[in-house]
Amino acid sequence: MPERVMKGLRGVGHQVVNGVWRLGYAARFFLVTLLRSATSFRRFRGLTFREIYFAGVLSLIIIIVSGLFVGMVLGLQGYETLQKYGSSEAVGTLVALSLVRELGPVVAALLFASRAGSAMTAEIGLMKATEQISAMEMMAVDPIARVIGPRFWGGVISMPLLAAIFSAMGVFGGYLITVVVIGVDGGAFWSQMQSAVDFQHDIVNGIIKSVVFGIAVTAISLFEGYDAPPTAEGVSGATTRTVVTSSLAILGLDFILTAFMFKGV
């Protein structure tokens, strides 16, 4: 019995040590990526634009469609509740604040992690499995500066833009449902929204959130790909971990940021 207990304890200890070691490795990886970003920008600017296309432009369809539907659902649900209190015109405010403060950055980041983050992990994991990363190192080209850096900045630049497009499409979806379909007064819809949404407090804070989520999702995706065991199973496991870890990181970070940004104001 004590032997089994000791074995169990050793297993737990091993997991903890491995976890801490991996966290340290991830932190070093992130730091090296930042340090070599100057080289990435100086020598591989074209690659960064290419990554903005792959991570950002190719995510547009899912972001636009999702934003539209989320906005339409918010419009329907908001109208349903607000009309009971005779303030259905405030639905514009509800849709805009919900999107700009929370749903825009969070849902766009979750979609970004599933669409672009998983693709980055799989691509880098496969590059490693097919020895493309080793070949690059053998050719005296730094893979962090050439492969990781452009993808990191491509993701970080794309994410706030995608969140902004998501929010804009959501507001448009809310407008379509409540003003065009249900018949809420359009002037009241826009004017209440304009007076209730504060640029500094709501929009800038939303942008800050999306930048933080962009950094977290892209860093996690790239690290998981770079650290993936070079096998089919290793790459598939890394892709799954990217989506799970990114989603949890987004929700956890969202709570922390919200607590600091909107504490009872």
Added chain:
Amino acid sequence: MENLVEIKDVNFSYDVRPVLKGINMTVPRGKIVAIMGLSGCGKTTILRMIAGVLKPRSGTVSVAGRAINELDQQGLFEMRRRMGMLYQFGALFTDLSAFDNVAFQMREHTNLPEAMIEDLVLMKLNAVGLRGARDMMPSELSGGMARRVALARTIALDPTLIMYDEPFTGLDPISMGVISNLIRQLNDVLGTTSVIVTHDVQESLKIVDYVYFMADGVVVAEGAPEDIRNSKAPFVHQFVWGEIDGPMPFHYQGAAYEQDLELRAAHA
């Protein structure tokens, strides 16, 4: 003859498992040296040490008189610009065409005008017979063609030392013959030095100048191809002639067959 690569008393282990035990090897300039042995005997580990990807626990690995294991990253990168490595499955960059793969190092490490790079790339592709495949993507190339494009990429900057990691794996006999001839011709024409890690005995013995045989992390035999073919050493004989049983047993070490099948228990 001056040695380009010298490996002296090298020991290496992954965690606690020893992989190389006191290895000594030399690769003279202008020659093709093969390192042969069973899978997992440490051949590729030696190649990685020559490239500076792995560092020995003890001993020295020197290339052109410089100890590779003592260089910092910048020194290592400078040294690697004079080396080329052909990977087992080519390791072509899948997002670049055959042309761009070969041009990769020229664009990264030189300031040559694009017109000159184009001429040089076409010359390299012509050397491997694939000038006509310049615009093809790696996914459109057959295994043999991909290996030849990778070879053209390897010689892009006319390296002093070329390393080949299992260059014949997975190739049909014609492609294998093409690759082995190219290795010999490129070595002689470009005046490079080559190290080939392989377990394809018959193909490699046709083109190499010297062979090291490895087993369990040590060099068990060495010599010119003719010496290896005529060797009476049991391990070398088994390996060269592909005999099923010998010093390397057919059965992996394990419990007795009867015990595994629980035959004694059934009789009892």
